[in-house]
Amino acid sequence: MAEHLIHSEQEGWALATVMARRAVGPAAVGAALELELRDEPVAVSNGAIRAIGTGPGAWLVIDTEPDHGFADALQDRLEGLASVSDQSSGYAVFRLSGAGARTALQRGAAIDFHPDVFAPGSVATTAIAHIGAIVWQVDDSPTYDVAVFRSLSGSFRHWLEETAAAL
Amino acid sequence: MRLPCPYCGDRDAQEFSYRGDAGPRRPEGEDGLFDYVYLRDNPAGPIRELWYHANGCRNWIVVTRDTRTHEVHGSSLARESGA
DSSP states (O other), rough: OOOOOOEEEOSSSSEEEEEEOOTTOHHHHHHTSSSSOOOSBBBOOOOOOOEEEETTTEEEEEEESOTTTTTHHHHHHHHEEEEEEEEETTTEEEEEESTTEEEEHHHOOOOOTTTTEEEEEEEEEEEEETTEEEEEETTTTTEEEEEEGGGGHHHHHHHHHHHTOOO | OOOEETTTEEGGGGSSSSEEOOOOOOOOSTTHHHHHOOOOOOOSEEEEEEEOOOOTOOOOOEEEEEETOEEEEEEEEEHHHHH
């Protein structure tokens, strides 16, 4: 029986990787961004920007309604604390929702997406169909966002459409 | 085989690149360089090994693994364990 899967590509988002300098902890980086950052694979938001934990001292910071010069402004706020690299054109972000979204991800990644262990705010950096992917859960409907390197987004969309057709 | 990444949690070994024994230290001069580059012990039992979590948090980790059973006794970030 076909399960419902809706997918779309996010447009107009600004993304940047933030990597803490040596001996700078997540609390100091978080204080500069008004976010409660921890060294854990979780997503946190303050209403304006969102930080996706991708590694110790490393985050993907997202503004869904960015002003011009998002990464430069981020760099100014993190002067001496962290390195900032604009990834707005580096990553493509796909949104997966609907009853089939969890099943589709389960078929692509060797990650436990059961709601007991992967809930809204959970993040996994992994590979889907050999494509490096950052997956985070947005809400428990469930909705997920998946960031992949933009040059591989065509291949990722191909996997997504093939998987959706087989649900 | 699944490896426990200190940041990401248990992950399939295919997400990692294997580097080998975490023990050898590069010598300051040329003395001992041959041993450092080429000579490795082949222990039957627990060994600390370097793995790179390429398809994950992109960190080097040290995993303690028993070569006889593949039982994994734990892991830590390489930068925190001085490897």
